[in-house]
């Protein structure tokens with residue numbers, strides 16, 4: 570376990586699986602329109618961290634021998650319903666006017682492709698759980714495509730962002746396309762509860778982003794204003810980041826036919842780890858350079874956003890209220906706010922809160938059967954706290 574001297578590398582535990590992940594994801598993003606396929610696959614070229622699929626795969630393995638409670642009579646999914654390749658025909662885009670008049674393309678469910686769904690033989694991970702891992706990465710990447718448009722980001726994963734390379738219109742549409750393909754793959758898991766979970770995640774992502782966009786002004790005359798601001802921030806953080814991680818961990822356990830207590834523990838693990846993950850993310854925005862992050866640094870203040878480090882600092886430095894109120898829009902505001910945050914113990918408090926969540930994540934799975942995958946999940950909590958990108 571995490572306290573022993575043997576360090577488990579969570580990445581190595583599912584390295585074989587991850588090797589196939591990108592290939593399968595790229596296959597899900599095939600399109601008869603070559604430009605659309607290129608834009609949709611753009612963020613799969615650079616190395617992402619694959620945190621979400623990694624967690625799903627580890628959760629699948631960690632719960633493989635936990636208590637089970639089969640939900641449906643015949644849950645035995647035929648592999649073919651999952652892995653029939655999804656790809657659209659090219660006829661619609663030919664210059665041939667006769668073919669162009671064919672208004673209904675072959676259903677993406679009846680594929681003409683010969684490509685097959687590839688993965689290594691690890692009996693402790695079900696094909697449906699593996700596909701779930703791919704779906705989480707698709708939804709995450711779709712949200713990044715949209716996020717970079719909203720945030721006017723010029724870089725992502727140490728390369729020009731998709732909106733910079735292809736423009737806003739194509740970046741938004743590629744994100745929508747990804748959500749569509751993720752939905753098809755999700756439907757093919759033939760599990761309504763899992764469909765509901767992941768569909769809720771998509772709605773949650775938008776809700777979180779909206780909460781961030783339309784921050785309710787903090788009423789400083791209320792004695793509890795600071796706690797309220799932090800509560801609002803944490804709710805937003807759950808929706809924007811922890812929802813995907815927690816609900817996909819839950820879905821992994823559901824697909825594994827786990828008992829309700831195991832399903833709930835998987836969810837609690839993901840929720841707490843997700844909150845810790847985003848708190849650390851908001852800390853890194855203050856402390857790490859753009860070069861190391863592979864995306865813009867100090868971006869939150871520039872975007873007018875008050876995240877945890879500032880909310881904690883604000884309590885001791887009331888002058889921050891004025892800057893927050895005008896979204897750091899006046900010349901010198903960003904610089905001043907940054908100084909005040911760095912002088913305060915806002916970063917320290919943020920780290921302490923993240924650590925609390927990471928510890929809660931570890932304790933929520935304490936009753937899982939011992940094994941490498943459980944160690945890997947615990948190690949992920951350690952890694953989240955140590956990460957620099």
Ligand code: FPP
Pocket residue numbers: 708711712713715716717719720722744748771774775778809810864868
């Ligand atoms: C990154 O946050 C963005 C998210 C975690 C979610 C963004 C969600 C949307 C744009 C809503 C639309 C959702 C879908 C599914 C299409 P960040 O900007 O704080 O982090 P960054 O520094 O990585 O850009």
Ligand code: MG
Pocket residue numbers: 716717720722
């Ligand atoms: Mg962003």
Ligand code: MG
Pocket residue numbers: 716719720
């Ligand atoms: Mg954003």
